[in-house]
Amino acid sequence: MKAVAFAGPRKMELRDIPEPQPAAGEVVVQVAYCGVCGSDLHEFASDMPSMRAAGVFQPVMGHEFTGTISALGEGVNGFSIGDPVVVHPGGPCGECYFCKSGAVNLCAEQTGTGYREQGAYAERVAVRAKQALRLSDTSSLERAALTEPLGVAIHSLNRGVLRAGETVFIAGGGPIGLLTLLAAKHKDAGKIVVSEPAASRRELSLRLGAHHAVDPAQVASVQVREITGGLGCDLAVECVGIAATMDDCLASTRRGGRIVVAGAFEHPYSVNLLNLLLQEHSIAGTFGYASEFEEARDLIVSGAIDVSPLISRFVSLHDLPSAFEELTADRNRDQKVLVAPNG
Template sequence: MKAAKIYGAKDIRVEEVAVPEVAAGMVKVEVAYTGICGSDMHEYIAGPYPIRTQPVLGHEFSGVVTEIGEGVTRVKVGDRVAVEPLMPCGSCENCRRGFVNLCSARQGYGYTHSGGFAEYAVVKQENAFVLPEGMSLELGALVEPTAVAVHAVRQSRLKLGDRAAIFGAGPIGLLLLQAVKAAGASEIFVVEVSEERRTKAAELGATHVVNPLETDAAAFIREMTGGGVEVAYDAAGVQATFQSGVYAVRPGGEFKIVSVWEKPVTFDPNVIVRTEASISGSYAYVNLFPEVIRLLAGGIIDGQAVITSIIALDDLVEQGFEALTQDRKQCKILVAPAK
């Protein structure tokens, strides 16, 4: 079968590899769609993460079960599934406290185990979640990033009627927008440099869209809200959005960081001291796939709206990673390994 392996920065190769074998408690999935994630982009640009112990990428994927191992009861051959990539140990202190996303011995499909940029993947049965009738496999590949957004909103202090700001309108930003809308935000500001992404944000329910190259986003948000939003989310991961996001939060509010960062940032901590605002992080998700599948299947979150391209595995680099690097019109690109 074909699989995409990463060897270094800007060095991803689609190669022939052996089809993985099924063991007890495992299921073989013929991969239908795999999303290119922002964290995949970071590895493509800056090189593999230290956690990576094998080269096959892809942690946002869906497919059809083609074979099951001994003892498998959760799924059957023919089931359409979304795969949760997290593989917590279950026994470390963080896992015992319920923070399985922060497992100190964390593993995951697409990082420590072969991922979804391949024609087939073998996963634990507990990592395969059956999709309901009528929910497409394309949406199945959106379950993982949507879970990231939903977890961030659930972890934040956002309450019904609050105002929110989202910095960055890539896939996670657009999913955050829909999640805060579903959670009852009364006003939603989206800050994004790309005109196409601002247009999409407006279509998905943003109250205000701001081009930070033309407008001081933090000043605009403070003026429009009389002091700042209750919660701001960073989904871009650059110095400019961090600084604007901190200043866009009202006294006592929260700046929630959802993005992955390539470089450290600097800021004036007096901004936080003087306003008693807080800065917090959000990482992955905890036991959210069933809820997120319902949100996507029911159209409460429109996953289809963030998909801009579907490409073949052979075209992963040029039409996938390079396109996302150079073309701001692209948002979520899905890869179809079987095509």
């Protein structure tokens, strides 16, 4: 079968790989749609030594996907061929301290589809049956491919302990920033301000319900202070992963407010801890999702959150290597690109 594999920095290639065989307890999923994740683009474009180049992660990426069950391994009950599913890419061990306390996203023994195991930039992929979550019908296969990143967004708001009515500042209008916006609206946030340099993304954030979309070149924190009558936001979510936007988050947050780090920082960032003390700021990291994955699926399938305005276009496996080039050459060109490996 066909798959797209990482062949080194800035090199993705279409390959023929063996058809996956379901082991006991596994199912094979015929991939309908797989989202191209910013972290995949980051790995593709990075010159840093990577887990994938080192062979710890296998070469086929793709962890945001839906599909239909095409084969059942021994001992799998509760699924039939053709069932539509969205796949939870994490593979927590279920045994460790973190798994037992419900923080499955922090399990150190995770396997993970698209990481240690073959991902979904392929026609088919084998996963453990417990990773597959049922969809009511095939009509939601497209939208539900955004379950994974929406789960990330909901988890980061939970890490920031968002309360109804609070002002939220979101730094970055990429897919995670905009999904955070949709999730914050759903959770009855008060004013939501998005900062984003690209005009097209500022427009989209306003269409999706942001109250203000500001250009960080005009000093985001000054604008946030103006919008909040000088107070500052209650919660800031950093969705970019660079120093400038983290600076904006710290400077935009009121005394006693919270900052969540959702962007993947490639470089260390220094914080003036005296300011942290004086402002009584809380900074929280956020990683993946626990129960929020299922919550995200339900919100998408029920229509409570409409993620479809974030889907920019569809590509085939054949066109995926050039899409990686395009997406890294112009980060603002698209929001979420979905790969449709089976046409």
